[in-house]
Amino acid sequence: xxxxxxxxxxxxxxxxxxxxxxxxxxxxxxxxxxxxxxxxxxxxxxxxxxxxxxxxxxxxxxxxxxxxxxxxxxxxxxxxxxxxxxxxxxxxxxxxxxxxxxxxxxxxxxxxxxxxxxxxxxxxxxxxxxxxxxxxxxxxxxxxxxxxxxxxxxxxxxxxxxxxxxxxxxxxxxxxxxxxxxxxxxxxxxxxxxxxxxxxxxxxxxxxxxxxxxxxxxxxxxxxxxxxxxxxxxxxxxxxxxxxxxxxxxxxxxxxxxxxxxxxxxxxxxxxxxxxxxxxxxxxxxxxxxxxxxxxxxxxxxxxxxxxxxxxxxxxxxxxxxxxxxxx
Numbered sequence: 001x002x003x004x005x006x007x008x009x010x011x012x013x014x015x016x017x018x019x020x021x022x023x024x025x026x027x028x029x030x031x032x033x034x035x036x037x038x039x040x041x042x043x044x045x046x047x048x049x050x051x052x053x054x055x056x057x058x059x060x061x062x063x064x065x066x067x068x069x070x071x072x073x074x075x076x077x078x079x080x081x082x083x084x085x086x087x088x089x090x091x092x093x094x095x096x097x098x099x100x101x102x103x104x105x106x107x108x109x110x111x112x113x114x115x116x117x118x119x120x121x122x123x124x125x126x127x128x129x130x131x132x133x134x135x136x137x138x139x140x141x142x143x144x145x146x147x148x149x150x151x152x153x154x155x156x157x158x159x160x161x162x163x164x165x166x167x168x169x170x171x172x173x174x175x176x177x178x179x180x181x182x183x184x185x186x187x188x189x190x191x192x193x194x195x196x197x198x199x200x201x202x203x204x205x206x207x208x209x210x211x212x213x214x215x216x217x218x219x220x221x222x223x224x225x226x227x228x229x230x231x232x233x234x235x236x237x238x239x240x241x242x243x244x245x246x247x248x249x250x251x252x253x254x255x256x257x258x259x260x261x262x263x264x265x266x267x268x269x270x271x272x273x274x275x276x277x278x279x280x281x282x283x284x285x286x287x288x289x290x291x292x293x294x295x296x297x298x299x300x301x302x303x304x305x306x307x308x309x310x311x312x313x314x315x316x317x318x319x320x321x322x323x324x325x326x327x328x
Contacts, residue, residue, distance in 0.1 A: 004049065009044065010146045040315050042110070081135075180287070
C-alpha cells in the first residue's frame with residue numbers, strides 16, 4: 001500500500017438560527033439546534049492522502065504551510081479517522097478556499113466538512129450522511145450543517161450519535177440569495193471555538209437557549225412556506241440575540257465594525273421601502289444580506305455605496321458535500 005487519496009468539496013453555510021455555546025465542548029454538542037443554508041459558489045476543496053512514506057501529518061492551506069494550531073485541529077480529525085479504521089499512515093492535507101478565511105463566512109464549516117468527507121473516503125470508509133455529519137461536527141460544530149444539501153437543520157441531540165444535521169428543503173426550494181457585504185477580509189482576532197466557551201458567562205445565554213425551540217419552529221415554518229417577512233424578522237432577531245450574548249460575555253466579544261452597523265441600518269430602511277431583505281452576522285464583521293434573486297442587483301448596487309464595504313459575494317442555496325476524486 002503506497003497511498004490512499006480522496007478529494008472533496010464543501011460549501012460554507014449561513015445560519016439563520018445560530019449555534020453559539022456547547023453543552024459538551026469536547027463532542028461539540030450544542031446548547032441549541034440551528035438552521036442554515038449552504039452557499040453555492042463558495043467552495044472549499046480538500047485533498048487527503050494517507051502515505052506510508054510520510055512520518056508527519058502535513059497541512060497546506062491555500063498553497064502555504066498552515067499554522068501549528070490549524071494543523072492540530074486537522075490532526076484531531078485525522079486521528080479520529082485513524083482510530084475508526086485502524087490505519088497508521090500520516091496524511092498530507094491540501095485545502096483551498098475561494099472566499100475569505102476566518103472572517104465570519106463559515107470557513108471552518110466548509111473546511112471540516114470537506115476534510116471529513118475526504119479523510120474518511122481516503123481511509124476506506126463509506127459513511128452515510130448522518131455519520132459523515134457527526135464526523136464533521138467533531139472538527140467544527142457548524143461543519144455538520146455543510147454535509148447535507150440546501151436548507152439544513154442541526155438536530156442538537158444529547159450525545160454523539162444523536163447530534164447531526166439533516167436537509168429540510170433542497171436548494172431549489174426557495175430562490176434566496178446571500179449577498180455578503182465584505183467589510184473585513186482578515187481573520188478575526190477571537191475565533192469561534194474560543195467564543196463558544198465564553199457563552200455561559202453571559203447572563204443572556206440561558207434565556208437565548210430557552211427560547212431557541214420557538215425560534216427554530218418559526219424559522220423552519222417560514223422557510224417551508226417561503227414566508228419572507230416572518231423569515232426576515234426571526235433571522236434578524238436570532239442574529240441580534242447571539243451578538244448580545246457575545247457582547248455580554250466575560251470578556252466581551254465585539255465582532256461588529258462601524259461598517260457592519262451601517263449595512264444593518266440600511267437593511268432596515270430597504271425593507272421598509274418594500275425590498276425583501278434581511279441581515280444576519282456570524283462571528284465576524286461581514287454582513288450577510290438575505291434577499292431573493294429578483295433583488296440581487298439592487299442590493300449589490302446599494303450596499304457597495306456604503307462606506308467601508310470592500311466588495312460583495314453572492315451565493316444561492318448550495319448542494320451537499322461531494323467527493324470529486326478518489327484513487328489509490
